[in-house]
Amino acid sequence: MTIELYCFGESGNAYKAALALELSGLDWKPVFVDFFAGETRQPGYRADLNALGEVPVLVDGDTVLSQSGVIQDYVSEKSGRFGGRDAAERREILRWVLWDNHKFSSMAGLTRFLMNFLPADKRPAEVIAFNQGRLRIAYGILDAHLDGRDWIVGDRLTNADLSCCGYLYYPELFGFDRAEWPRIDAWLSRISDQPGWKHPYDLMPGNPSDRA
Amino acid sequence: MTIELYCFGESGNAYKAALALELSGLDWKPVFVDFFAGETRQPGYRADLNALGEVPVLVDGDTVLSQSGVIQDYVSEKSGRFGGRDAAERREILRWVLWDNHKFSSMAGLTRFLMNFLPADKRPAEVIAFNQGRLRIAYGILDAHLDGRDWIVGDRLTNADLSCCGYLYYPELFGFDRAEWPRIDAWLSRISDQPGWKHPYDLMPGNPSDRA
Numbered sequence: 001m002t003i004e005l006y007c008f009g010e011s012g013n014a015y016k017a018a019l020a021l022e023l024s025g026l027d028w029k030p031v032f033v034d035f036f037a038g039e040t041r042q043p044g045y046r047a048d049l050n051a052l053g054e055v056p057v058l059v060d061g062d063t064v065l066s067q068s069g070v071i072q073d074y075v076s077e078k079s080g081r082f083g084g085r086d087a088a089e090r091r092e093i094l095r096w097v098l099w100d101n102h103k104f105s106s107m108a109g110l111t112r113f114l115m116n117f118l119p120a121d122k123r124p125a126e127v128i129a130f131n132q133g134r135l136r137i138a139y140g141i142l143d144a145h146l147d148g149r150d151w152i153v154g155d156r157l158t159n160a161d162l163s164c165c166g167y168l169y170y171p172e173l174f175g176f177d178r179a180e181w182p183r184i185d186a187w188l189s190r191i192s193d194q195p196g197w198k199h200p201y202d203l204m205p206g207n208p209s210d211r212a
Numbered sequence: 213m214t215i216e217l218y219c220f221g222e223s224g225n226a227y228k229a230a231l232a233l234e235l236s237g238l239d240w241k242p243v244f245v246d247f248f249a250g251e252t253r254q255p256g257y258r259a260d261l262n263a264l265g266e267v268p269v270l271v272d273g274d275t276v277l278s279q280s281g282v283i284q285d286y287v288s289e290k291s292g293r294f295g296g297r298d299a300a301e302r303r304e305i306l307r308w309v310l311w312d313n314h315k316f317s318s319m320a321g322l323t324r325f326l327m328n329f330l331p332a333d334k335r336p337a338e339v340i341a342f343n344q345g346r347l348r349i350a351y352g353i354l355d356a357h358l359d360g361r362d363w364i365v366g367d368r369l370t371n372a373d374l375s376c377c378g379y380l381y382y383p384e385l386f387g388f389d390r391a392e393w394p395r396i397d398a399w400l401s402r403i404s405d406q407p408g409w410k411h412p413y414d415l416m417p418g419n420p421s422d423r424a
Contacts, residue, residue: 051353051356051357052311052353053353063300065303065307066307067306067307067310067311067314068310069306069310070303070306070307070310073303073306074303077299087289088275091277091282091285091286094279094281094282094285095277095278095279095282097310098279098280098281098282098309098310098313099264099279101310101313101314101318102279102313102314102317102318103318105314106313106314106315106318124338124342126336126337126338126339127338127339127342130336130339141263141264141265144263145263
């Protein structure tokens with residue numbers, strides 16, 4: 001049975017799940033969610049897919065899962081890819097997935113939304129500047145961690161990488177410039193050099209030009 | 213050997229780990245981290261305990277763990293408490309721990325910090341108001357989820373509860389009022405009725421009156 005991932009191209013959180021599925025070799029397909037038309041706020045979406053009104057949602061037969069980190073965990077169990085080899089490695093991966101959710105992708109996704117997907121006259125300048133300050137601390141943490149390392153955890157691509165890279169390939173500006181962070185830049189190239197890697201707008205349906 | 217938890221009273225993220233340790237029955241003790249004097253920014257703290265410069269950090273012999281969700285996972289493995297009974301329940305707990313990190317405690321902790329622990333003339337009003345709006349959505353999500361449920365996942369206290377409650381017992385204002393959210397209010401009472409429960413300022417060293 002083909003796994004379905006409810007997603008849309010602009011969502012870096014959906015990208016984390018879609019990229020894990022694509023690189024794992026599992027049989028999957030994206031199902032477009034029209035977020036910008038309010039689909040995730042509809043009662044049916046909340047009842048059937050995710051009461052939290054978010055993407056991504058994975059549907060595999062009777063299994064319905066949300067939160068990108070949960071979907072990555074499921075993909076790892078099913079494919080044997082990107083998870084930890086033992087309890088210590090599993091926890092180190094979870095550490096970075098949690099940090100990503102707490103301090104990194106959460107702030108990057110929000111700031112990109114405010115700067116690009118809100119009408120120009122509704123963009124809260126003080127919030128954007130504040131968030132960008134927080135993000136610079138996070139870029140510094142990740143860049144320093146990648147000093148002397150090819151991957152965030154251990155010696156290969158894991159869910160830690162697939163989580164933390166979620167928003168970093170998008171063209172929309174949110175205050176991140178690869179040229180400023182050479183180790184992040186090299187690590188992003190290492191990920192995009194993986195066989196089968198795709199850019200979020202090539203991997204999932206929906207992108208800003210659809211609404212232009 | 214007694215488990216050590218590096219923590220301080222004001223940290224709701226540390227409280228999540230401390231409360232899991234305390235209720236699990238494991239032998240542990242808190243080690244005070246003087247966050248407000250900059251201890252987590254010191255090179256020694258970053259080198260020996262957590263390169264991310266955060267609390268909590270658990271030390272159990274040679275094991276050093278950070279991120280409250282990772283520590284809770286370790287406590288569950290060691291004590292048999294608060295984890296999932298099977299893969300589906302484990303993932304549902306992880307779902308709420310991730311949501312808490314992404315949308316809830318991250319925003320609550322930040323907003324409480326800005327409103328209470330920054331000098332009055334440095335508090336960014338637009339950021340605080342924006343965050344409070346985001347938090348109201350999150351309170352609504354949790355309150356709705358608790359309709360007809362005693363606990364966030366399944367029929368007992370789990371790490372999902374111990375994560376999401378992290379900032380909700382503190383006296384400092386950040387825009388949360390238990391009286392507005394009756395299901396959250398009842399659930400918080402259910403948690404604090406657990407044998408051995410302690411308020412964060414009773415469970416961990418350090419509180420605002422130390423600096424008054």
